[in-house]
Amino acid sequence: MATSYPQTIFVLGTDRDIGKTVTSIGIICKLMSDELGYSVHDIGYIKPVGQETLTVMDGHGVPIEADKDAVLITSLMGIDCHGYEKVSPVVWQSGVTAEFIDEASQGDPLAGRQAFLERIREAYEYVCQGKRIVIVEGTGQPGVGSVAGISNADVINLLRDMGVPVFVIMVARGGIGSTIDQIFPYLMAAEHMGTRIDGIIINGVFGSKIDKIQHYLDAYYQHIFPPIYGHYVRSGTPPPILGYVPLVPELGLPTMRLIAEYFAGKRDAAMEIIAPEDFETKACGLVRDIKVLSLDFGYEQLLNPGDAVIIGVNANDAILAMLLLHERMERRYGTGLSGMILSCKQVGGLARQIRELIERGDLPTITLNYDSADIVSRIEGLNIKIQPYDVNKRQLIADAFSHSLTLWPELQKARFAAKA
Ligand SMILES: Nc1ncnc2c1ncn2[C@@H]1O[C@H](COP(=O)(O)OP(=O)(O)OP(=O)(O)O)[C@@H](O)[C@H]1O
């Protein structure tokens, strides 16, 4: 009996950090919307080739390195994960390239590749069991993995050769000329490898520019590309653009939990969490802005809900004023400050009564050895990626994709129907 695999969406990107994970989350949210009606248990996720890893437990409780996106998506979306070795079967970390080339060039170059492909095939077969649909996240830019013959196109070809109905989406950055230029070489390379790309998503488009960008990209791909390059593409036409996803600036905001996690990794910061007790769940609000308070009065009107404030650890009056302001904001707007960072901890001077007040409240508060300028510049320099606990960002992505991904469900149905 022929094995019947579920519909599978492969999310490719023209670059690292282009929004493949954001798109995977957006598609999963769209699938789970009332419009499409999938349950979370209908959906599988796999990142066949990973690069950046986290240490997690495998299905037998043994620590392994698994791709960060595999951990993020299964945790944030609640997708079934019966062992990270299945959701993240191959990890290609820096340092393994030279070793692989040494070994492969002295032996059979195809043997190592075959072993990787076999691992991916087995993991896919495991992850897809009982699922109506599987999301596969590609790695980096399309060429990543080619050292070992497991580039994104190789993995797509593997799945299609197995008989998996794969719909490939290429995610590109929102622009006009730069977007066309970025997509072109990858489209040509994919075609050359016999890999059909089924649709393009333009991600991170400035809201005010969506109409203009849509106009020019549609005009280019409908009227200019086909007569010049159409003969290089099997279907004669480039993949359709499935949607224009707006730039959601809040995705770039940290949370107090992320800030605390960052400083926890710096020994000289001597980071201490003062409150609240359940910091991990209560410190997940987005930090909209970081404001440094001096001891001068009159700063309250400069603060807005969602701001985090940095105050010297011994500025007890100002700290008290912030606790009161936080409560007032919560009463008035439903949202208070997102956090308080007490600087220059080594100076000391935080009054016991003030510390107790902080501990009794719900304002996420940490202390650090650094001064305020140092704290600001370190937080501004953070590379902010979505975290497994970022439920606020998950909602923002769901909203952005529910409005912008208009063409995809229809096309996907048509493509899979045509295959049957
Ligand atoms: N539409 C968007 N609006 C605003 N920011 C975005 C958008 N899409 C992505 N980003 C930002 O870019 C970051 C990287 O996105 P994402 O993790 O999805 O990229 P990726 O292609 O999966 O990266 P990697 O190559 O590491 O897997 C996100 O954490 C987010 O901060």
Ligand SMILES: [Mg+2]
């Ligand atoms: Mg990713």
